[in-house]
Amino acid sequence: MNCRHCAAPLQQTFLDLGFAPPSNAYLRAEQLGQAERYFPLKLRVCTACWLVQTEDYAAAGELFSADYAYFSSTSSSWCTHAQRYVAAITERLRLDNQSLVIEVAANDGYLLKNFVAAGIPCLGIEPTASTAAAAEALGIPVLREFFGEALGQRLAGEGQQADLIIGNNVFAHVPAINDFSRGLKAALKPTGTLTLEFPHLLQLIEQVQFDTVYHEHFSYLSLYSVQRILAAAGLAVYDVEELPTHGGSLRVYACHAEAQRPVSDAVTALLQHERHQGLRDIATYLAFQARADAVKNDFLAFLLQQKKAGRRVAAYGAAAKGNTLLNYAGVKPDLLAFVCDAAPSKQGQYLPGSHIPVFAPEHLRTERPDVVVLLPWNLAEELVRQLAFIEQWGGRFATAIPALKVF
Numbered sequence: 001m002n003c004r005h006c007a008a009p010l011q012q013t014f015l016d017l018g019f020a021p022p023s024n025a026y027l028r029a030e031q032l033g034q035a036e037r038y039f040p041l042k043l044r045v046c047t048a049c050w051l052v053q054t055e056d057y058a059a060a061g062e063l064f065s066a067d068y069a070y071f072s073s074t075s076s077s078w079c080t081h082a083q084r085y086v087a088a089i090t091e092r093l094r095l096d097n098q099s100l101v102i103e104v105a106a107n108d109g110y111l112l113k114n115f116v117a118a119g120i121p122c123l124g125i126e127p128t129a130s131t132a133a134a135a136e137a138l139g140i141p142v143l144r145e146f147f148g149e150a151l152g153q154r155l156a157g158e159g160q161q162a163d164l165i166i167g168n169n170v171f172a173h174v175p176a177i178n179d180f181s182r183g184l185k186a187a188l189k190p191t192g193t194l195t196l197e198f199p200h201l202l203q204l205i206e207q208v209q210f211d212t213v214y215h216e217h218f219s220y221l222s223l224y225s226v227q228r229i230l231a232a233a234g235l236a237v238y239d240v241e242e243l244p245t246h247g248g249s250l251r252v253y254a255c256h257a258e259a260q261r262p263v264s265d266a267v268t269a270l271l272q273h274e275r276h277q278g279l280r281d282i283a284t285y286l287a288f289q290a291r292a293d294a295v296k297n298d299f300l301a302f303l304l305q306q307k308k309a310g311r312r313v314a315a316y317g318a319a320a321k322g323n324t325l326l327n328y329a330g331v332k333p334d335l336l337a338f339v340c341d342a343a344p345s346k347q348g349q350y351l352p353g354s355h356i357p358v359f360a361p362e363h364l365r366t367e368r369p370d371v372v373v374l375l376p377w378n379l380a381e382e383l384v385r386q387l388a389f390i391e392q393w394g395g396r397f398a399t400a401i402p403a404l405k406v407f
Contacts, residue, residue, distance in 0.1 A: 001044065001055055004177055004219070005229050008048035010055070014285045015210060015292060017041040020327045021352040023214035023320035028348075032355055039215055041324070045285045049228050052201060052220035052285075054213075071131060071343055072110035077382045079110050081245055082168075086114035093164055093193055095120050102155070102162040102187060104147045105170035109135030116140060123160065125151070130345065148176060152183030161189040168197040169246070171226070175218045181233035185256065194235065194254040196226070202274055203248030205284065207402040210292035210328075211321040212247065222279050223250060223270050230254050239264040247378040247401075296329050299400040303335040306371060313398075314369035315339040316383060318346045318358045322375025325400060327353040336373065340364055361387070368393045377401045 001010050019038040027036075042055040072078055095101065097119050103112050106124025108131045115122040116139050124142040126132040132142045145151055147170075155161065165188055174180040184194055199212055201222040213220070227237045230252075238261040239253040250270075255261050278284035306313050315322065318341040326336065333356050340361045341347060347360050364372065364387065372390055374380050377399040384397060398406045 003046035003049060003051060004053055004175065005051050005225070005232070006046065006049040008046055010044040010046055010053075012045050012047060012282060012285060013055075013289075014043040014045045014052055015213060015289055016043075017210070017213060017292075017324065017328045020215070020324065022216065023323040023352065024216065025352045026318070026346055026349040026358070027352060027355065029350070032350060036352060038353075041213065041215065041328075043213060043220065045282070047282055049225060050222060050280055051225045051229070054215065054218050071134065071345060072107040073134075075379060075382070077379060078245070081243075082111040083114055085251075086111065086118070089164065089193075089195065090115075090118060090120065095163060097121065099163040100160065100189075101164045101166065102160075103166040103168070104184075105167065105173070106135055106140065106142060107131045109138040109140045111166065111168065112140045113138045123162075147174075147183055148179045149182040149186060152186030155187045160187070161192065162187055163189055163192050165192065165194045167195070169199075169249075171196045172198050172217045172219045172221055177219055177229055178232065181229055181235065184230075185233050185235050188235075188256065190256060191259065192255065195251055196254070197243065197245070197249050197251045198226070199246045200242070200248050200250045201225075202277055202279060205279075205288060206277070207247060208288075208291050208295050209247050209321075209401055210288075210295070211325040211401055214320050214324050216320065221250075222274050223252065223267070224274055224279065226250075226252055227267075227271070231257065234258075236261070236263075237267060238262065240267050240270055242270070245378070295400060295403065296325070298404045299325065300329045300331070302398070302400075302404055302406075303329075303331060307335055311370035312337055312367070313371045313373060314364065314367065315356075315373040315375050316361070316364070316387060317341060317374060317376040317379065318343070318349075318351060319376040321377075323351055323353065325375065326351065326356070331356075333357070337369065338363065338367070339375070364390060364395075369395060371396050371398050371406070373398045373400065 020041045021036045045052045101122040104125045106126040112122045124140050125147050127146045132144045198221050201220045234257050235254045236257040237252050237254045241251045243249040318339050338357050346358045
């Protein structure tokens with residue numbers, strides 16, 4: 001296989017999680033007796049441009065189907081994050097009712113609804129019918145298509161170039177990342193700004209966040225690799241912010257290269273920090289597998305210990321990252337009885353691979369498990385407040401990443 005960005009041969013493995021079904025391919029009861037589709041879940045690192053990427057991938061249509069179950073609005077903290085971003089970027093770019101904002105991968109309208117409320121014209125691009133319908137119900141215009149160079153050129157030809165293009169947690173999700181980047185350039189006004197948010201590869205490595213690896217994530221991004229990818233499309237990164245979301249993310253600001261905007265000190269400093277932390281040193285990547293295996297083994301040992309002691313363990317958050325962890329560890333309902341989730345789209349279904357049933361949060365009060373594993377550990381603070389009632393029967397919380405913690 002060659003690198004998706006620079007086409008250099010990929011010879012180094014960063015992480016091998018075996019085979020797994022797509023992490024958002026939840027199952028209905030009648031599907032439990034049918035064969036599931038499994039795909040390799042292996043990451044390679046390109047030593048030419050340092051892009052980390054999945055070795056093999058399923059067709060996008062298999063991953064982002066019409067009944068795709070991830071709705072961004074389920075997380076209150078994520079909605080607050082979006083609201084704050086909209087307020088800040090509106091002021092920074094002086095957006096008004098003459099501006100146009102495009103969000104690629106608009107999901108259920110969790111972000112664009114804030115622009116609608118402010119009277120700023122916007123357009124969502126969202127290929128999955130379930131989430132697109134939710135966005136449209138909020139009064140957001142939506143194109144139900146996958147984004148790429150062809151769509152970017154079409155929007156430009158229709159006079160729909162944007163003052164602001166937003167891509168939150170989508171840049172890592174596209175297999176043809178060069179085509180996608182050229183589409184961003186085509187759809188951006190000459191004076192426009194692009195912002196991209198994505199989990200930071202540095203945090204994945206430092207915090208052993210191997211559970212953020214799943215098929216929908218084709219790329220694992222550093223500032224260095226993103227700067228190179230955008231530059232090849234004629235875009236220039238001019239600022240960056242480090243964010244706490246998703247266990248540690250970056251928000252990059254980019255513009256047309258020919259705009260020649262000054263580059264902030266934050267960009268220079270973070271590039272230097274990435275290099276100092278070994279993101280351009282192959283030894284950093286070769287050491288990661290053993291660290292991930294240790295976390296997985298400790299989690300599995302904990303579940304086995306609880307079972308031997310007669311304690312019942314459940315989980316909260318039917319998140320993709322949880323599915324990666326459970327499938328890699330080989331966890332089934334005998335060790336983890338059920339998982340609860342606030343998203344109605346997931347309730348009554350079963351996790352892919354493990355076939356653990358998903359219930360509404362109220363099920364915790366009925367079943368009163370001894371331990372509740374918080375699979376979306378990045379939302380632990382929010383979830384502990386929401387689920388504080390488990391302390392009524394002596395229940396405890398646990399997280400597995402970056403190391404096993406019971407509290």
